[in-house]
Amino acid sequence: MSRPVLDPQYGMHVWPCAVVLAQYIWFHRRLVCGKRILEVGAGVSLPGIVAAKCGAQVILSDNAEFPQCLDNCQRSCQMNNLSGVRIIGLTWGHVSPCLLTLAPVDLILGSDVFFEPEDFEDIISTVHYLMEKNPHAQFWTTYQVRSANWSIEGLLYKWGMESTCVPLQSFEANKEQLAWSSLPGMYTIQMMVISKKIKD
Numbered sequence: 737m738s739r740p741v742l743d744p745q746y747g748m749h750v751w752p753c754a755v756v757l758a759q760y761i762w763f764h765r766r767l768v769c770g771k772r773i774l775e776v777g778a779g780v781s782l783p784g785i786v787a788a789k790c791g792a793q794v795i796l797s798d799n800a801e802f803p804q805c806l807d808n809c810q811r812s813c814q815m816n817n818l819s820g821v822r823i824i825g826l827t828w829g830h831v832s833p834c835l836l837t838l839a840p841v842d843l844i845l846g847s848d849v850f851f852e853p854e855d856f857e858d859i860i861s862t863v864h865y866l867m868e869k870n871p872h873a874q875f876w877t878t879y880q881v882r883s884a885n886w887s888i889e890g891l892l893y894k895w896g897m898e899s900t901c902v903p904l905q906s907f908e909a910n911k912e913q914l915a916w917s918s919l920p921g922m923y924t925i926q927m928m929v930i931s932k933k934i935k936d
């Protein structure tokens with residue numbers, strides 16, 4: 737299979753999904769203010785940075801085995817004059833001491849984390865673990881449609897979660913150009929809010 741421009745494993749530049757998720761956060765900035773937020777697979781961390789600027793208490797994370805991505809999170813904070821943001825190594829599907837001791841969060845952010853189907857269940861199991869700590873936590877994620885059959889619906893059902901697809905026009909993200917970025921226009925991006933399924 738041919739890869740897009742850069743290997744998506746590589747959290748070294750801002751992905752189109754990040755701009756869309758950042759726009760969603762900005763649109764809901766009053767709600768985000770004061771919330772405890774964890775961004776997973778953060779890379780350059782645009783959504784987490786915007787959330788921190790909106791007054792959220794933010795923790796950025798990326799693969800514990802990719803120190804260069806964690807350095808990136810650090811640099812993004814420095815460049816944006818954010819000193820109160822914690823950065824941790826958090827590898828999807830790994831129950832590390834860092835994950836075990838993490839205080840409950842209200843929101844989990846994940847921009848373009850669903851790109852490798854092999855990783856989907858690891859991401860969802862990590863989110864599930866975080867939702868055990870706080871059953872009211874929501875997972876806000878943007879997904880770039882790269883293949884029609886890459887679906888997480890079955891996994892969400894298995895892990896007792898449900899998702900709502902948020903139309904891009906509802907937060908003014910259905911544009912070819914968002915803020916200063918012309919990235920989103922070229923791709924099909926979906927915004928989803930995932931939560932623990934309420935048992936009847």
Ligand SMILES: C[S@@+](CC[C@H](N)C(=O)[O-])C[C@H]1O[C@@H](n2cnc3c(N)ncnc32)[C@H](O)[C@@H]1O
Nearest residue numbers: 744747750751754777778779799827828847848
């Ligand atoms: C396509 S990039 C998206 C980066 C950033 N969220 C954005 O949208 O600009 C995917 C990110 O997931 C991270 N990642 C890949 N595999 C991971 C894993 N097993 N655990 C945690 N993070 C991982 C990569 O390091 C990278 O930062």
Ligand SMILES: *[C@@H]1O[C@H](CO)[C@@H](O)[C@H](O)[C@H]1NC(C)=O
Nearest residue numbers: 789812813814815816817818
């Ligand atoms: C960060 O702070 C420096 C020094 O006060 C300032 O020059 C710079 O414009 C700030 N950067 C941002 C992104 O706010």
Ligand SMILES: *[C@@H]1O[C@H](CO)[C@@H](O)[C@H](O)[C@H]1NC(C)=O
Nearest residue numbers: 737853854883884885886887
């Ligand atoms: C999706 O479809 C392609 C081509 O039909 C196939 O090679 C791939 O294995 C499928 N992926 C999944 C996750 O079912």
